[in-house]
Amino acid sequence: DIMMEAHTNGIALVITCVQEHAEFYCEGLRGKGLTSTIEPTE
Structure with a gap:
């Protein structure tokens, strides 16, 4: 589901x-070549 989103x-x-x-x-x-960010929750 996450991949499709x-x-x-x-x-x-x-x-x-x-x-x-x-x-x-x-x-x-x-490390697997994916873009990833960390953001605070709202």
């Missing part, structure tokens, strides 16, 4: 978590 909309929310975990996941995605 990103494909269709050009962006998708993958996970909401604490900063430390977000940094870990972000680096993992980037």
